[in-house]
Amino acid sequence: MKKIAIVTGANRGLGLATSEALAQRGFKVLMTMRNPDKEQKTLNALKMKNLDVVPMKLDVSQEKSINDFVEHVRKEYGFVDVLINNAGILIDKEDGGNQSIFKTKSSTIQKTFAVNTLGPFLLTQKIFPLMKQEGYGRIVNVSSGMAQLSHSQSASAAYRLSKTALNMVTNLFASEVEGSDICVNSVSPGWVRTDMGGPNADRTVEQGIKGIVWAATLPKGGPNGKFFRDQEAIEW
Ligand SMILES: NC(=O)c1ccc[n+]([C@@H]2O[C@H](COP(=O)([O-])OP(=O)(O)OC[C@H]3O[C@@H](n4cnc5c(N)ncnc54)[C@H](OP(=O)(O)O)[C@@H]3O)[C@@H](O)[C@H]2O)c1
Numbered sequence: 010m011k012k013i014a015i016v017t018g019a020n021r022g023l024g025l026a027t028s029e030a031l032a033q034r035g036f037k038v039l040m041t042m043r044n045p046d047k048e049q050k051t052l053n054a055l056k057m058k059n060l061d062v063v064p065m066k067l068d069v070s071q072e073k074s075i076n077d078f079v080e081h082v083r084k085e086y087g088f089v090d091v092l093i094n095n096a097g098i099l100i101d102k103e104d105g106g107n108q109s110i111f112k113t114k115s116s117t118i119q120k121t122f123a124v125n126t127l128g129p130f131l132l133t134q135k136i137f138p139l140m141k142q143e144g145y146g147r148i149v150n151v152s153s154g155m156a157q158l159s160h161s162q163s164a165s166a167a168y169r170l171s172k173t174a175l176n177m178v179t180n181l182f183a184s185e186v187e188g189s190d191i192c193v194n195s196v197s198p199g200w201v202r203t204d205m206g207g208p209n210a211d212r213t214v215e216q217g218i219k220g221i222v223w224a225a226t227l228p229k230g231g232p233n234g235k236f237f238r239d240q241e242a243i244e245w
Contacts, residue, residue: 011037015132017096066078069131090145091147091149101165121167146186195236198217
């Protein structure tokens, strides 16, 4: 039977490329996005390549959307092998708090946490039973070097806070699955040329997704509860 992978924020950037890479490796990929109806061109291009991808509606900032999605997956497929918590936002600049935590609004932190931290937490919690019953799972939380406490700076405070908290979400789930064939890890893709990373970033999308795909396909006994960049463990 085909392995099933879920990718959030799969309509563009790293999520789209990760979906394509996993489908090329033989996964059925449930490509989740906020507006599948608007993404027909992107989805058709993947179908033309004979890739097994299924578009599904999911807004990770809405608990009801997560519940509806998980229920649909449970009824339709009954199991999940891989979850990539990729969807993310970086809105400090547009919300006026790019330069300093003194200018960061609580609303920016709340909005950012809803997508970058609470979404992955809830989705992992609710998808986990569909992995546990099979005794197998790979969960990848797409984090950022900006989460590292060892490289802390004040700029983009909401984003940094949300990704540092996401790393703790990784840690907490990982500690509960220790000893099973379920691995939960954080991955930093580096600075990548996407809408978020911008045109000056030093990595291509292909370089950015390499570590994500690697963590999604770890062999039995692979690492659990770590933070990786370029397949090397890095400091939290
Ligand atoms: N690019 C970098 O340099 C870099 C560096 C470190 C970490 N990252 C992380 O990598 C991940 C992917 O980033 P990217 O560079 O590919 O960014 P991107 O091109 O801006 O794509 C972000 C994706 O997240 C989706 N998204 C936003 N809010 C959502 C919500 N409420 N529900 C579901 N999906 C939502 C977007 O969907 P819509 O099209 O609907 O908005 C889009 O698909 C993020 O977690 C980001 O923090 C990126």
